[in-house]
Amino acid sequence: xxxxxxxxxxxxxxxxxxxxxxxxxxxxxxxxxxxxxxxxxxxxxxxxxxxxxxxxxxxxxxxxxxxxxxxxxxxxxxxxxxxxxxxxxxxxxxxxxxxxxxxxxxxxxxxxxxxxxxxxxxxxxxxxxxxxxxxxxxxxxxxxxxxxxxxxxxxxxxxxxxxxxxxxxxxxxxxxxxxxxxxxxxxxxxxxxxxxxxxxxxxxxxxxxxxxxxxxxxxxxxxxxxxxxxxxxxxxxxxxxxxxxxxxxxxxxxxxxxxxxxxxxxxxxxxxxxxxxxxxxxxxxxxxxxxxxxxxxxxxxxxxxxxxxxxxxxxxxxxxxxxxxxxxxxxxxxxxxxxxxxxxxxxxxxxxxxxx
Amino acid sequence: xxxxxxxxxxxxxxxxxxxxxxxxxxxxxxxxxxxxxxxxxxxxxxxxxxxxxxxxxxxxxxxxxxxxx
Numbered sequence: 446x447x448x449x450x451x452x453x454x455x456x457x458x459x460x461x462x463x464x465x466x467x468x469x470x471x472x473x474x475x476x477x478x479x480x481x482x483x484x485x486x487x488x489x490x491x492x493x494x495x496x497x498x499x500x501x502x503x504x505x506x507x508x509x510x511x512x513x514x515x516x517x518x519x520x521x522x523x524x525x526x527x528x529x530x531x532x533x534x535x536x537x538x539x540x541x542x543x544x545x546x547x548x549x550x551x552x553x554x555x556x557x558x559x560x561x562x563x564x565x566x567x568x569x570x571x572x573x574x575x576x577x578x579x580x581x582x583x584x585x586x587x588x589x590x591x592x593x594x595x596x597x598x599x600x601x602x603x604x605x606x607x608x609x610x611x612x613x614x615x616x617x618x619x620x621x622x623x624x625x626x627x628x629x630x631x632x633x634x635x636x637x638x639x640x641x642x643x644x645x646x647x648x649x650x651x652x653x654x655x656x657x658x659x660x661x662x663x664x665x666x667x668x669x670x671x672x673x674x675x676x677x678x679x680x681x682x683x684x685x686x687x688x689x690x691x692x693x694x695x696x697x698x699x700x701x702x703x704x705x706x707x708x709x710x711x712x713x714x715x716x717x718x719x720x721x722x723x724x725x726x727x728x729x730x731x732x733x734x735x736x737x738x739x740x741x742x743x744x745x746x747x748x749x750x751x752x753x754x755x756x757x758x759x760x761x762x763x764x765x766x767x768x769x770x771x772x773x774x775x776x777x778x779x780x781x782x783x784x785x786x787x788x789x790x791x792x793x794x795x796x797x798x799x800x801x
Numbered sequence: 802x803x804x805x806x807x808x809x810x811x812x813x814x815x816x817x818x819x820x821x822x823x824x825x826x827x828x829x830x831x832x833x834x835x836x837x838x839x840x841x842x843x844x845x846x847x848x849x850x851x852x853x854x855x856x857x858x859x860x861x862x863x864x865x866x867x868x869x870x
Contacts, residue, residue, distance in 0.1 A: 520837055522861065527812065582818055590810030593835070593861070655838050663814050667821070668846040726812035742812075798805040799827075 447672055454650045455679025461643045462555050462680075463687035465503070468635035472693065472702025473559040475684075476503060476647065477552035478729035479543030479718075480703070482747070483754040483763075484631055488616075488623045491751055492758035496629025500616040502637050506644015507730075508609035508737040511652035513645075515738035518653065523595075523602035525741030528588035531787060532742050535721045536749025537756065538780040539729060542717030544754065544763040545710055545773050546570075547703050549729040550658040550722075553715060554677060556704065558684035560696040563704050563711050570712035574719015575659050579666070581724065581788030588724070588791055591742055602739040605747070609737075613641060630703060652738060657731035659722040703766065710769040713777050720784045803829040808839065809862065817842045820867070824852070828869040835862045843867075 462475025474480065487498035515521040543549045546567045548556060553571065557564030594602060615623055617637050626632040634640065650656070654676060661673030688694035698706045705711075722728040725746055727735060732750070735743035757763040762773040769777075804827040808816035816839035820832050834840055840856065840863050847854035853868045 522835075524810070527810065582815065587811065587815055591812065592810055655841075660813065660838075664842065664845070667814065667817060668842065668849045670842075670845045670849070726814070798807075799802060 450650075450654050451672065451675045451679060454654045454656060454676045456683050457647050457650055458551075458656075458676075459558070459680040459683030460687050461647055463684050463691065463693070465635050465640065465643055466693065467691055468639050469633055470635050470640075471630045471633045473552065473556045473561060474630070474703060475555060475643075477549050477555075478504070478733055479540055479549035479750070479754075480547065480552060482729070482733075482750055483540070483544060483758070485612075486751045486754040487631060487758070488625070489751075490624055491755035494758045495624075495631075496626050497631045497758065498624035498626045499631040499634055500612050500623050501634070502613055502616060502640040503644040504733065505609040505613045505616075506641045506646075507648035507651065507733050508605050509613070510645035510648025511734045511737035512606040512609075514649035514652040520652070521602075521739045522593065523599035523739045523741070524591045524593050525601070525744075527591040527742050528791070529742055529745040531588055531791070532725060532746045533749035533752070535725050535784070535787065536732065536746035537753030538784060539718050539721035539725070539746075540750040540753030541757050541762060541776055541780055542714045542721065543729060544714075544757045545769050545777055546714030546718075547705065547764050550715065550718065551680075551728075551730055554658070554681050555684055556701065558681050559688050559701075560694045561701040561704055562696070562698045563701065563706060563708070566708050566711045567715040570714065570716035571658070571719040572662060573712075574716040574721075575662050575723050576719075577716075578659075578720045578723020578788070579663065584789075585792035585794065586724065586788050587793050589793070591740070594741070601741050602744075605736040605744050648734065648737070651730060651734045655731070656734070657728050659719065659728045660731065663723070705764055705766055705768045707764070707768045710764065710774060710777065713781070714764070714769075717777055717780050717784065720781065720788070724784065724788055802827045804831070806830060806832045809833055809835045811839070812836065813838045814842060817846055821846065824867065824869065830867045832865040832867065833862060834865065840865065
């Protein structure tokens with residue numbers, strides 16, 4: 446049974462990502478939980494970079510697909526209340542780190558599968574960040590308990606899927622309140638229906654498999670379980686084979702689509718994502734999926750990611766093909782310091798009750 | 802020694818880490834959890850250590866009983 450899910454998840458994400466690029470998305474940009482959310486922020490007017498504005502239906506598909514799957518499998522649970530404001534800030538920092546590198550951990554892998562060796566530097570940083578996060582967890586870090594939300598207040602758990610459905614309709618109708626890029630990466634996209642269906646399938650699969658790259662490494666280090674890593678391995682292999690097939694594989698550090706070669710900042714960008722994701726209990730993709738299955742804390746984290754994208758592109762922190770501006774370098778340093786402070790300050794003693 | 806651990810409301814991977822810590826100095830642990838991912842991770846961990854683990858289903862909650870051999 447687990448092999449069925451490994452195959453389904455690996456192939457749907459890996460092949461789906463390359464096919465989305467063939468259908469119109471920018472290079473190595475089939476799926477990205479950070480960049481695509483950044484484009485949504487642009488579309489909503491949270492930042493005003495004219496080339497990065499498109500309400501990407503892949504993300505709405507993830508949320509709707511994961512929501513549907515959580516309802517079908519009985520895993521939908523309204524819950525929340527575990528330090529939401531801290532999660533908001535960690536979400537913003539996670540987005541900052543991803544935008545300095547130009548991709549979430551999933552896109553780092555997809556970039557590598559397209560031959561972009563900067564993905565390797567970034568994944569090394571991500572691993573180091575997870576190591577740092579686990580250090581804090583082992584020293585008692587916790588953002589505290591979440592509670593089950595009962596009664597009519599549980600409606601808050603449905604807000605992400607309601608927003609996703611409304612925004613899908615809005616982007617399909619070309620609604621006037623959304624910004625649409627006329628040129629640049631924001632103007633490159635697959636047809637709406639293709640993006641939506643790809644998102645729906647992979648969102649449902651991601652919910653079922655609990656896909657999370659930080660979780661994959663964590664499971665391997667802590668319990669030697671390789672289920673999630675096999676999925677990511679297959680995503681990598683299938684995306685690489687598909688890139689060879691379509692002639693989009695290009696090995697090297699330079700001249701890669703939506704990428705720069707400032708190695709230190711590629712490393713530190715995803716290092717910041719690794720620490721934040723471990724403290725939050727999930728990478729950017731996983732936060733979106735959990736937001737859909739009733740976790741309002743993950744929903745707040747996603748709002749933080751949207752805000753982070755807004756700040757990053759308003760005060761010039763994000764990376765681009767030209768590299769990482771000085772503002773962004775300072776912000777990553779400050780961001781790492783803030784995650785360390787959160788990791789150290791939020792420690793609690795767990796009560797283990799002895800019964801006999 | 803028998804011990805109880807209430808991990809309801811904690812997100813992954815904290816329930817797993819605290820379970821592992823608790824098992825370092827007890828050989829019969831009952832863990833209460835409400836996160837499906839945590840249940841799977843703890844059961845995988847128990848299997849990887851050859852601990853005996855039983856899971857009983859409550860209403861949206863699970864009780865894991867882990868015994869060292």
